[in-house]
Amino acid sequence: xxxxxxxxxxxxxxxxxxxxxxxxxxxxxxxxxxxxxxxxxxxxxxxxxxxxxxxxxxxxxxxxxxxxxxxxxxxxxxxxxxxxxxxxxxxxxxxxxxxxxxxxxxxxxxxxxxxxxxxxxxxxxxxxxxxxxxxxxxxxxxxxxxxxxxxxxxxxxxxxxxxxxxxxxxxxxxxxxxxxxxxxxxxxxxxxxxxxxxxxxxxxxxxxxxxxxxxxxxxxxxxxxxxxxxxxxxxxxxxxxxxxxxxxxxxxxxxxxxxxxxxxxxxxxxxxxxxxxxxxxxxxxxxxxxxxx
Amino acid sequence: xxxxxxxxxxxxxxxxxxxxxxxxxxxxxxxxxxxxxxxxxxxxxxxxxxxxxxxxxxxxxxxxxxxxxxxxxxxxxxxxxxxxxxxxxxxxxxxxxxxxxxxxxxxxxxxxxxxxxxxxxxxxxxxxxxxxxxxxxxxxxxxxxxxxxxxxxxxxxxxxxxxxxxxxxxxxxxxxxxxxxxxxxxxxxxxxxxxxxxxxxxxxxxxxxxxxxxxxxxxxxxxxxxxxxxxxxxxxxxxxxxxxxxxxxxxxxxxxxxxxxxxxxxxxxxxxxxxxxxxxxxxxxxxxxxxxxxxxxxxxxxxxxxxxx
Numbered sequence: 390x391x392x393x394x395x396x397x398x399x400x401x402x403x404x405x406x407x408x409x410x411x412x413x414x415x416x417x418x419x420x421x422x423x424x425x426x427x428x429x430x431x432x433x434x435x436x437x438x439x440x441x442x443x444x445x446x447x448x449x450x451x452x453x454x455x456x457x458x459x460x461x462x463x464x465x466x467x468x469x470x471x472x473x474x475x476x477x478x479x480x481x482x483x484x485x486x487x488x489x490x491x492x493x494x495x496x497x498x499x500x501x502x503x504x505x506x507x508x509x510x511x512x513x514x515x516x517x518x519x520x521x522x523x524x525x526x527x528x529x530x531x532x533x534x535x536x537x538x539x540x541x542x543x544x545x546x547x548x549x550x551x552x553x554x555x556x557x558x559x560x561x562x563x564x565x566x567x568x569x570x571x572x573x574x575x576x577x578x579x580x581x582x583x584x585x586x587x588x589x590x591x592x593x594x595x596x597x598x599x600x601x602x603x604x605x606x607x608x609x610x611x612x613x614x615x616x617x618x619x620x621x622x623x624x625x626x627x628x629x630x631x632x633x634x635x636x637x638x639x640x641x642x643x644x645x646x647x648x649x650x651x652x653x654x655x656x657x658x659x660x661x662x663x664x665x666x667x668x669x670x671x672x673x674x675x676x677x678x679x680x681x682x
Numbered sequence: 683x684x685x686x687x688x689x690x691x692x693x694x695x696x697x698x699x700x701x702x703x704x705x706x707x708x709x710x711x712x713x714x715x716x717x718x719x720x721x722x723x724x725x726x727x728x729x730x731x732x733x734x735x736x737x738x739x740x741x742x743x744x745x746x747x748x749x750x751x752x753x754x755x756x757x758x759x760x761x762x763x764x765x766x767x768x769x770x771x772x773x774x775x776x777x778x779x780x781x782x783x784x785x786x787x788x789x790x791x792x793x794x795x796x797x798x799x800x801x802x803x804x805x806x807x808x809x810x811x812x813x814x815x816x817x818x819x820x821x822x823x824x825x826x827x828x829x830x831x832x833x834x835x836x837x838x839x840x841x842x843x844x845x846x847x848x849x850x851x852x853x854x855x856x857x858x859x860x861x862x863x864x865x866x867x868x869x870x871x872x873x874x875x876x877x878x879x880x881x882x883x884x885x886x887x888x889x890x891x892x893x894x895x896x897x898x899x900x901x902x903x904x905x906x907x908x909x910x911x912x913x914x915x916x917x918x919x920x921x922x923x924x925x926x927x928x929x930x931x932x933x934x935x936x937x938x939x940x941x942x943x944x945x946x947x948x949x950x951x952x953x954x955x956x957x958x959x960x961x962x963x964x965x966x967x968x969x970x971x972x973x974x975x976x977x978x979x980x981x982x983x984x985x986x987x988x989x990x991x
Contacts, residue, residue, distance in 0.1 A: 517696065524697045526966045528926055529943075530704065533959055536947040537708040613824055617929055620826045621944060636827055640933075643830060643845075644838045651834075654827035662822040669818075 413670050419663035427479040434473035435459070438630040441468035447646045463648040465638060471648060474630035475656050481631045482660065485546055486611040490604050492550035497557025498593075498600060504558065505565025506588050516562065522555030528617060536623040545624050549614055557603055564596045598675040605668035609661040616657055632657045686978060694971045701963045702753065705956050706746055749956075758957035763949055768957045771942065776961070778848055779938035782930070783923040785858040790866035791916050798873025798912075799905060802881065813870055820867030825926070829860040829933035846935035857934040861926065865919045872915055876908040914976055921969030924962050 426433060446468040449456045456463065462471040504515040534548045568574060569592070577587045618624030619633030627634055632653040639649030733739050737748065752759065758768035801810035836856060837845035844853050880886060881904055889899045927940035935941075939958055946954035 517693070520693055521697045521700050524693070524967060524970060525701065526922075526924070526926075526963055528928060529940075529959060529962055529966075530701070532928055532944070533705060533947070533955065534708060537955075609822060613822075616824050617826060620824075621928065621932060623947070633824075633826075636824075636830065640830060643834050647834055647838075650827070650830050654824060654831065657824050657827065658819075658822055661824070662818065665818065665822050 411674075413666060416663035416666040416670075419659055420667065423479055423660055423663070424483065426476055427483045430477050430480055434470075434476040435461075436470035436473040438469065438474045438477035439628045441465070441470075443468045447642070449646070450648050462652050463646070465635070465646070465649045466642065471635070471652055474635055475632070475653055477630040478632045478635065478653060478656065479660075481625055481629060482612050482615065482657070485542075485549070485615045485625070486608050488546045489549040489553060489611050489615075490607055492546065493553035493607075494557050494600065494604055496550070497554035498561050498596070500554065500558040501561025501563075502565055502588050502592060502596070505562040506569060506584065506592065512562075515558070519555040519558045519562075522552070523559065525552070527552050527614070531614065531618060532621060532623050535618055540618075540623050540626050542625055542629075545615060545618055548618075549611055552614075553607060553611070556607065557600070560599060560603055561596055564599050565592055568592050568595050602668065602672045602675055605664065605671050609664040609668065612657065612661050612664070683978065687975060690971055690974055694967050697967050698964060701967075702750060702960060703746075705959050706749055753960065758960075759953040761954050762951045768953045771954055772939065772957055772961055775937060775939045775942045778936060779924065779927050779931070779940060779962075782854065782857055782861065782927065782936060782938060783920050785854050786862035786865075786923050787916055787920040789858045790862035790869055790919065791912070793862070794866040794869030795873050795905075795909075795912065798870040799877055799900065799908075801870070802874045802877035803900060805878070810874075813874075817867040817871055820864045823863070825860055825864065826929050826933050828863060829856070829930060832856045832860060833933075846933075848937055857930050857936055860933065861923050861930045865922070869912060869915065869919070873908065873912050876911050877904060880904050880908040914973055917976075918970065918973045921966050921973070924965050924969070927962070 441464065445460070445464055446466055448460050448464040448468075450463045451458045451461045453463075460470050460472070462475070464470055465474070500515050500519065504512040504519075531548050531552055534551070535544050538544045538548075565588075574587060574591055577591055582590075615624060615631070616633035616636075619631040620637045622637065624633055625631040627638075635653040636650050639646065639651075639653075642649055730739075737745060740748075756769075758772070760767055761771055764771070797809070797813050797816075801807075801813045804810060833845045833856065836843040843856055845856075847853060886899060886903060889903045890896075894903075927938055928944055929940070930936065931938045931940040932944060939962060943955055943958040943962075946952075946958065
């Protein structure tokens with residue numbers, strides 16, 4: 390069935406290799422650092438992220454007058470080490486975004502492939518559903534959904550996925566529509582292949598670059614959304630060291646202990662910035678048509 | 683054209699129905715508000731009486747039917763806690779949210795348009811590069827954190843602006859900037875590309891040949907024509923501010939609708955949560971609908987395509 394593939398095997402491999410060679414340095418460095426931090430949190434963090442020493446609460450960062458190198462970025466109102474909480478917090482951001490994008494990406498890709506390949510009434514129904522999903526005011530709906538269904542790790546992931554899948558579905562459907570008209574699909578139909586075979590073997594591999602771009606671009610959005618939910622008290626529940634939660638914790642101490650708020654926010658900013666820069670670059674490389682989104 | 687508009691209106695109604703259903707189902711699935719309203723000494727009889735009084739004893743589909751009917755008639759019920767009509771609570775808070783949204787929109791246009799024009803004129807210059815950094819940062823800043831940092835700098839360290847609450851213009855500056863920062867970056871990029879397109883046209887070349895002052899060419903002939911997409915976009919942004927109001931209002935203790943919703947979630951005052959989310963979503967959906975209509979009217983490409991199809 391080699392004839393059914395639009396490209397011979399060596400071309401995509403070469404494409405990926407050139408891609409890897411030109412990865413922008415700054416964002417990829419930050420991301421690698423972040424993933425390492427999340428994976429090795431237990432070894433890197435000097436203190437427990439949830440247990441504090443109440444005798445040493447609100448200690449300022451090391452370089453300030455009362456600071457100590459025991460707590461490089463200071464402690465919060467329960468005497469918990471801010472640095473250790475930021476280190477463990479990277480796990481929350483990373484796991485939530487991986488899971489949410491995994492769920493939303495799978496669902497959205499399925500809907501997009503089916504709608505695009507089937508066409509007709511299936512397409513009409515699925516796309517109306519997608520349009521409704523895209524038209525909802527995301528943050529507002531997310532707040533209400535999580536708040537009412539009890540804030541928990543699982544609910545945060547589910548709600549974010551629920552609000553995210555239409556973004557995948559719309560784009561993947563467009564790609565599928567274009568691919569469906571290609572000769573290699575017509576040949577596969579003539580060869581008597583089933584729809585499931587054609588979609589999974591001939592169409593899906595060709596939407597992977599687009600899928601990859603959407604995934605990367607959405608990571609930053611998911612991290613910000615999770616942070617917002619946690620900040621509003623309807624996200625990952627305390628005492629989990631979620632960055633948004635830490636920022637909310639520090640709110641009452643802005644005047645006296647600004648470090649509780651400043652550092653987790655910086656961690657979030659750097660992470661999202663790195664992902665966005667990488668996403669922009671990947672989009673320009675792999676799929677310049679996506680520029681509008 | 684007509685078919686396109688009818689389709690869009692139906693689409694908006696469908697979205698609204700989905701919002702209504704989501705809100706209804708979820709608020710009914712969460713805890714029973716009767717438990718919150720009665721004190722510990724209440725008997726089973728008090729419990730049943732209140733449940734019946736609030737209409738919570740009827741089957742869910744019936745409650746849903748009654749609910750949709752009431753909404754269509756503009757009746758959102760009474761607050762479970764204050765016993766005042768929900769509409770009163772909403773109307774009390776809505777002006778603050780709209781005020782914040784309008785000021786944020788104006789601020790992002792005031793920041794975004796001039797910077798956009800200059801980055802278009804001096805493409806690749808220092809300001810253009812700075813503007814690009816500003817735009818990328820804007821996409822990546824957690825808005826609630828930006829708000830708190832602004833409070834830290836202007837409220838705590840410099841002590842020049844109030845940290846929260848509603849009052850005069852100085853109370854509006856920080857929340858409006860927090861809400862508008864991200865979008866001013868978007869407006870800036872849009873102005874830049876729109877301006878670049880206009881500056882390449884023949885009538886701009888002609889205006890320059892005529893010997894007009896460069897500033898007049900730029901601001902009068904150039905910007906006037908480049909501004910159309912920017913204005914439509916600004917309206918769209920205002921609509922999005924309404925959806926994002928929950929966050930900024932919480933950070934700045936701004937007494938708007940977003941904060942009312944969050945407060946009512948903690949007290950499980952469902953009628954207010956439902957009505958608040960419905961009002962904000964309705965404004966959001968209608969705003970988007972109006973922008974789409976405006977676009978299709980302004981852009982002949984959409985107009986012709988929909989007549990043909």
